[in-house]
Amino acid sequence: MKKIALPIAAMASLLAPAALAQSGTRAADDGAQTSDDIVVTARRREERLQDVPIAVSAVDAAALNSRGLDNVTQVSQIAPNIQFTPGQGGNSGGIAPFIRGVGENDFIITSDPAVGVYIDGVYVARTFGAMTELLGIDRIEVLRGPQGTLFGKNTVGGAINIVSSVPGQEQRVETDLRYGSFNTVRARAYAETPLSDSWSLGVAALGEFGEGWQKIPSGDNLGNRNVVGGKLALHYRGATIDALLQADGLRRRQHSAPHSMVAFTPTFLSGLQSAFIAPCCTVPGDIDRTDSTAALNKDETDAFNSSLTLTADVGPATLKSITAYRHVDALFGRDGDASSTVNYAGDIHDEQARQISQELQLSLDLGGRGALLLGAFAYREKTRDNTRLVVADGLYPRLIAAGFDPALATALDFNIDFRNRQRTDNLALFANGNYEILDNLSLELGARYTWEKKRFTQSAMRIYANQPLLAGTPSYTLEKSWDAFTPRASLSYKVRPNLLTYASFSKGFRSGGFNGRPTSLEEIGSYDPEHLTAYEAGIKAGFGRIATINLAVFRNAYRDQQILVSTVSPTSGLLVVRNENAGRSRIQGIELEGNFRVSRHFTLTSALGLLDAKYLSYMSVINGVPTDVSNRSLKQAPDITANASAVYQTALSEGLDGLIRVDVAYKSAVFVDAENTALLRQPDHAIVNASAELRLSDRGLSLRAGVDNLTNRRIITAGYDASTSFGFTEAYYSPPRRYSLTLAWRR
Secondary structure, rough: OHHHHHHHHHHHHHHHHHHHHHHOOOOOOOOOOOOOOOEOOOOOOOEHHHHHOOOOOEEEEEEEHHOOOHHHHHHHOOOOOEEEEEOOOOOOOEEEEEEEEEEEOOOOOOOOOOOEEEOOOOOOOHHHHHHOOOOOEEEEEEEOOEEEEOOOOOOOOOEEEEEEHHHHOOEEEEHHHHHEEOOEEEEEEEEEOOOOOOEEEEEEEEEEEEEEOEEEEOOOOOEEEEEEEEEEEEEEEOOOOOEEEEEEEEEEOOOEEEEEEEOOOHHHHHHHHHHHHOOOOOOOOOEEEEEOOHHHHOOEEEEEEEEEEEEEHHHHEEEEEEEEEEEEEEEEEEEOOOOOOOOOOEEEEEEEEEEEEEEEEEEOOOOOOOOEEEEEEEEEEEEEEEEEEOHHHOHHHHHOOOOHHHHHHOOOOOEEEEEEEEEEEEEEEEEEEEEEEOOEEEEEEEEEEEEEEEEEEEEEEEEEOEEOOOOOOOOEEEEEEEEEEEEEEEEEEEOOOEEEEEEEEEEEEEOOOOOOOOOOOHHHEEEEEEEEEEEEEEEEEEOOEEEEEEEEEEHHHHHHHEEEEEEEOOOOOEEEEEEEEEEEEEEEEEEEEEEEOOOOOOOEEEEEEEEEEEEEEOOOEEEOOOOOOOOOOOOOOOEEEEEEEEEEEEEOOOOOEEEEEEEEEEOOOOEEEOOOOOHHEEEOEEEEEEEHHHHEEEOOOEEEEEEEEOOOOOEEEEEEEEEEOOOOEEEOOOOEEEEEEEEEOOO
C-alpha cells in the first residue's frame, strides 16, 4: 500500500500546480527559468528542450548553482529513474550512472560503461579522470534510452551530456568560495574575454581541500578532499569556420573513498590468518569510523584532456570535426579488513588509460522541413591495470617455516600481482534524419553500424611463492571483435505550438568483453554483447511561462544483459568477480516531470519515475551448479524515484533579493548488487537538502547557506558480499549531514 500511496502523492504534487496554473495564475518575469527556456543539443543541434521528441532532462548553470550541486552525480536528485553509484576500489572520482535500471559500476579496464558520459561531445571511457566540478558548465543533459545515431560512441542505456560554456565576445567573470563541514574549503573561478573580433578565451580553475568524514585512528580520514584542476578554452569564430580548442587537467591527492565492513563470518582463509599471522577480523561499530593500512589508503589521479572542435559552412551543409585525446593515471586502494595492523584483505590499483577519438559530422538542411546528419567515428583506447591483491599477507612464509609442503603453501598464497593490458578499437558509421512529412507531423529515422575489437593480455603471479596464479599459464592473450546494426525511428506530432506528442523505437548495443579477474583456468574467457530494444511514447506540454509537464512511457526488452557477479571459484576458493550474461529481462516504466511557476515568488519542480524491472530468463553458476536466478531483482533499479524542489524568491529591499529552497529526493528500496545480498539492500529513503540565499543583483554578489542531507539519513549506495570467501561484507554509505556557506560573485 505504501508503494501505491507514494506515487499517487507525487503525481498529485505534479498535477495540482498545473490546475492552479490553468486557472489563470500569472507569473511576473523575475528571471526564473522554465523548461521552455532551456536549450539542449540532444539531437546535435540547438533546440528548445520542449521541442525534442526524446526523454531528456536538463539542468542549466543557474539551477546547478542555486541547488549547490558539486558534481554531475547529484543530478540524480533532479531527473527520474537515474541512479549514481560511488567509485569503488577506493576511487572517489568514478562516475557510474544507471538509467532506467541499465548501468555498470565496475571500474576494471575490461568493463565499459552502459551509460555514456560525454563532455563537450567527447566520450569519456574512464570517468575517474573527468573534471565535472568546474565553473563554466553551461548545462547537463540526461538522455534516457539507447543512443548511437547522434553520438560518436554508442551507449546502450542512455547518456550524460555535459556542455561547457563557449567563450564569446562579452567579458564574463564567475567566482565562488565555499566553506563547509569537515573543514572543507573550495575555491572556483571562471573568466572569459574577447581577444579580438574573432578570438576569445575562457579559463577555469578549481581548488578543494577538506578533512573527510570517515575517521580512522591514524588521522588520515577517508573521504577527504585534495583536488586542483583547471581548464582553458580558445575560441575562434570566423565567417565560415568556427574553431574551439579546449584543454583541462586534474590533480587529486586524497585518501581512499569511504567504505565500511558491515559484517564478518569466519572462513577457512580467515582461520589461517588468525592461526598463523594475527587475529582477524573486527567489524567497526560505527559507519563513520574504520581503519586502514597506509599503503592501501590512497586515491590519487593525474589527468590531461584536450579536444579540438572545427565547424565549417560548406555551401548548403555544415561539416563538423571533433578530435580528442584523454590521458589519466590513477592509483587507488581499499583496506577490506578495516585494520591498520592486520593485512588480511585489500587491494591497490595502478591504472592508466589513454584514448584518442575522431568524429566527423555532416549536417544538411532539408529545405526547411527537416535536417539530415551523417557521421563517422573512430576510437582507440589503450589501458593498463596493475593490481595487487592482498589476502592474508605473509601467510606463505609462515606456512613454509611451520613445515608445510611447499606445493600446499603455494596454493594458499593468495597475494597476487595482476598485470592487465587492453586495447579497444571502435569504428562506426551513423545517420539520423528528421522530416516534416505533413504540417506538424515529423518522421525521424536513424541507423548505426558499430564494429569493435578488444585485445586483452593478463599475467598473474603469486607474490611470495613467485609462481603463476594459473598453474602453467604465466600469461595469456585474448582477442575478439563484435559488430551490430542498431536502427531508430520516431514519429512526432505538434498538436499546438506548446504540445508535442511522440512515439519511438530504438535498439542499443554494448560489445562483449573479457573476464579480467580469473583465479582458475576455467574462468579465462569472454562474455557476450548485450542488446536492448526500446519502445517509448511521450507528451511534452507547455503552458507559457507558467508550467511545463512532460510524460514518457517506455518498455525495454533486454537480451544477454551483462551482469557483474561475485562468487567463489570452486578450484582456488578465491572470490571471483566476473561478468556473465543474463538471458532476457524486461524493464518498463513511466516518467513524469513538471516545472511550475505557482506565483511570481514561488516555483515548484518535481519528477516521478516508476520502474518495473525483472529477469525473464537468467541462469547463473552457483557453487559449480547451473541455477535459475530469474527471481532476483535487478540491481540499482528502484521501483520509485521521485523528487521535488520548492523555491521562494522575493525582494527584501532595493537591490537585495532573498531565496529559500528545499529539495527532496526519494527512492524506494533496491538491492545494490546482482546477488541481492540481504545486507546490501538499500532501504526506501528520502534525502532532504535546504538552503537560504541573499543576492545583491546589481553587484553580482550572493551569499548562500546550505545543508545537505538535512535529516542525516545514511543509506548503502554500493557494496559487495565476500562472506563465503573472505568472510566479510563491505558497503559504501551516503555522506552524513553537511553544512556549507558559499560566497559568489558573477559579472
